[in-house]
Amino acid sequence: MLSEGVRGVDLWWAGQLTPIEAIETRHSVRSYTDDPLAADVVEPLRAAIAAVNEEANLNIQLALDEPRAFSGFKAKLVNFKGAQNYLALIGPECRELDGILGYYGEKLVLLAQSLGLNSCWVGGTYKVVNRAYNVDLGQKLSAVVALGYGTTAGVPHKSKAPQDVCPGYDSAPDWFQRGVDAALLAPTALNQQKFSFALAGEQDGLPVVRAATKRGAFTQMDLGIAQCHFEIGAGSTPFIWTEQ
Template sequence: MTEHTQLIDAINIRTSVRAYDKDPIDDDTARQLTMTIDAVNTLADTHLQLVLNQPKVFEAANASGHLTNAANYIALVEPKDDPEARERAGFYAERVVLAATLRGLGTLWVGGSWDREEAARHCRIGRGEEAYLCVVIGYPEHHLSYQAKSYDELTAFQRSHRPTKTFAQFTAGMTDEERAAAPAWFTAGVEAAMKAPSAMNRQPITFTYNAADDTAAAHIDPAEDYRETLNDLGIAKLHFQIGAGSGEWAWGDGGLFIHKQ
């Protein structure tokens, strides 16, 4: 599995990619991705699946220009109507996304820009399961020039790539005094979560720190209520955990993070 410092690097350079090269993912990279997915599925009891060379799944989005040359995807196949499963799938699929980022691949979380029925035809879906989300994956357009960029160039591009809510917005349940007094690990966790992808770039998750027991909590903004919110909660929690350095989350809205020294 990828080292912690590398995951921090992936968080700092990952962007949402909508335009891809036509080149297929090479066999070695596909094998490494499959190994990562298999390890995650075993660890987390998830059912993530890598599907290659199926452009028909994104035919409409490619034709409209919303996507370009999208053909591969990671399918999130999970039990229907299981909130914790959706959160866990977001958490662990984003772990795969970060591993893919370190291999020079581009990714994009999609909820509506794919043909769900066509995608499901290429997945293993058990009784009571559904393919409810996917991550587009492939080489970014002009990927050789992309891969030639330095780490500093990639982080600079990320900073200019999209707007983000402020630190104060991500910690909306805290006062300025509480923010200033929070430990460095909490601040680093929030800053990593600020770089997390979310459906429609809504960034619906906030964090608080409780000095009494030295824990953090993740909350879904009550003003945000859409299909992918629980998925976004899992993604944000993963980014926070990596940024904080060490620790473990409890699942669910309001779940606590226990930091480990």
Template sequence: MDLMDAIDVRCSRRKYVKESIEDNKVVHLKNLIEKVNKEGDLNLQLILDDGRAFQSLKKSYGMFSGVENYIGLVGKNDKLLREKIGYYGEKIVLEATRMGLGTCWVGGTFDKDACTCDIKTGESLIGVIAIGNVKKNSSIKEKLISNLIHRKTKTVEQMYESKEEVPAWFKEGMKAVQKAPSAINKQPVKFKFENGIASARVNGDNEYEEIDLGIAKLHFETGAKGGKWQWGNGAEFIK
């Protein structure tokens, strides 16, 4: 499975089976997290066999079960933190999907006080990604929750604006964006193609939109098969 295959099959999973992640997969995840932390100047952390952050019904609203592992999304407080969390967190999500693991982005429906992440001075825990072994097919409850909280997916044309014909690589990038998870389930990232240059921005109406921006940028890069985004809201894509 390559990354585009992972984009196609990835879906949020909220019910996990109580068996530890295989040792070889743990090693791979830790190596990837170490790599993205160095590249993004982050402090993402893999927490294993500790599900206390998801055991409070009041916090999780009963939306999760069996969560024993998660990735703590920790980093230095700066204006790019949430965008980087989205970009690099989704990179880990897609790699986990390739390994056959289930994942789910989690913003507020977990107990922050029960998290055992090492948060240094000047850092914040932005959220977590639940991760672990899942049954092949989603449970009935998972499907019900998904139908309840998810929106109708926007068309590719609704997600960008351009007064000129867009190239094939842009269209492929947008198809990958269409399948990106959205922390607020509204696909708020708006892309633009003008004078041969692609850009992406969000309105910044809430704290999760910049996470969505980072996630969408990673999907676009993957679909476009080459090129690199600049950091920042409204930044350009260098093909």
């Protein structure tokens, strides 16, 4: 869960997609070609990673050309093929880390989509043999995201109805409904979609949005990803996050 009031840095949409288009076209892809990432893709990705790390005190890293990155038995069970580039999502160990990495990691994933890449969030299925990232003392690797040129564009995941994650959806303002709709397009572990959103009054004249999730594996990270989508869906409407 993001801290109260946090709205993250805007990244550079260097590709030909708007943020909403990136959300709508991005699906999980597990099979990739062996084409290396183009320089005009790597450069804006590295710039965005640097900006995210500086803003949120993270240590996210881009690993390139590591063909054995997803070589473990579990990875083979879920049909990972050809994945050799990835984001290593790393930050200082704390209670909020998974949610923060989910939020900022998804910003980078959507930027990658706008640059013509495909991606897949990976929790416990990866095994990095000759790992191309460093985890400093007091830091934690929470997940990785496979990146590359997919052999397919992936397919949309099944989704809950908006009312399932927001009981007051039908009477909510348009900007809030757009936020919920975008959140439901967010990737979640095992497609759990255990998050929920609600309007929770006002603070300093701004609407307050409560974001919450049930317990479970990767649910805090899933919530951070969903919050990223919600913000994009809500557009320019100002609001404040809360978990109260």
